[in-house]
Amino acid sequence: MIKNLAQLVKVAQEQNKMRLVVAAAQDDDVLKAVAxxxxxNIIEGILIGDEEKIQQIAKEIGMDLNQYRVINKPDLMESALEAVKLVSQGEAxxxxxxxxxxxxxxxxxLNKEVGLxxxxxxxxxxxxxxxxxxKLLYLTDGGMNIEPSLEEKKGILKNAIVAAKxxxxTEVKVSCxxxxxxxxxxxxSTVDGAELKKLANEGFFGDGVIVEGPIAFxxxxxxxxxxxxGYNSPVVGETDIMLMPTIEVGNGIGKAMTYMANAKSAGVIMGAKAPVVLVSRADTAxxxxxxxxxxxxxxxxxxx
Known part of the structure; x- marks a missing residue:
């Protein structure tokens, strides 16, 4: 089990090199991270966006663009469509x-023709x-789903379980x-937490998943x-995934961890045919x- 982000990077280095495509790649910190x-030796890179701006930034940060495939698509929507199209076609x-x-x-x-x-x-x-x-703590969802229903929480939890595994x-412990x-x-949140625990006990989330809920932070x-x-559960103090009741709670806890606890982090969107790396513009390289x-x-x- 990967217990910290340094181990995550090491695993990424040791596995088969993955092909990353960046939509609208003309961003300093994004290009620094890609470089x-x-x-x-983690990735091969495809950069899509405003080629002139990409070249300018690359020159400023000392990035050799000869090592990358660069596709000129200055229009943001066209850039995004081309990026997901390459993944759909197996080129990334x-x-x-x-x-x-x-x-x-x-x-x-989500494009029906070329999307994921x-x-x-x-x-x-x-x-x-x-x-x-x-160990690593997986918070979901503080970035997309605003006030998820029970049905949506099932999907959110399934996605996070895929990421954790x-x-x-191997034994994923979840706190609702x-x-x-x-x-x-x-x-x-208490009603949904109890129902998700019941579903987990019935095997809804598969083997090796323990769900506790409702439970306080x-x-x-x-x-x-x-x-x-006097609270007993195999999840206490061992939580892997923390399922948020609303986006405000997830956003608040996440930013508190970053800005008050100096936590390191990584973010991704799950549920598509391939992972979508999504970070804030305020995030560091x-x-x-x-x-x-x-x-x-x-x-x-x-x-x-």
Missing amino acids: EAKKM DFVMKGLLDTSILLKAV RTENLLSHVMVYEADLYH ALGV LAAKEKVNEKMP DLAVSKEAAAVK ETKLYSIALGSVIAANQSK
Whole structure:
């Protein structure tokens, strides 16, 4: 099991090299991350976007574009469509968001003719490495689904399980986050958490998946807090996946981990035919590199 992001990068380096295509690649930090990933032998790169701007940035950062396939598509929608088309046609293994709005890239991903649409719900998975936690923590969904229904939470959880298993988690422990552990009809997160736990016990999420819910954040990550409160579960203090009740909760916890706990992270969209590397413009080149490694490892696992 991959327990930190340095191990993730190492696995990405040791596996078969994946082919990454970047939509609207004319972004400084994105190109820095791609160049580093190429240097570390993680990926082969295809850069789509405004070729003139890509060349200008590459010159500024010392990036040798002769090592990449560059496709001139200045129009953002055309750039996104071309990127997902290459994945659909088997010329690339996964796609990354460059300097364009997420909605443009996702519209291309869901395009019926050339996109990466499946029957699965698309959802965002952020993987965090925090000093005070002993393994990687997968938060979902703090980036796409606003107020997911029970049915949508099933899909979100399935996607996160795929990501966790791709990183070697054999027994996936899930916490369905809520403000309390008792079911309260006025709090949908508690009702949904209990139902997801029931479904897991019935084998809905497959072998090697333990779901606890509803459960509060402190119990999900701290055995000491659980002992004080007399709460028993194999998930307490051992959570792999933390399922968010709403996008606000996921967004808030994720950003608190980044800005207050100095956690390192990587992000990817799951549910399409291939991983979609999606990071914020405010994310560092390091976060983008980790996200490329994450997408690469998941893509390699899905191609087996």
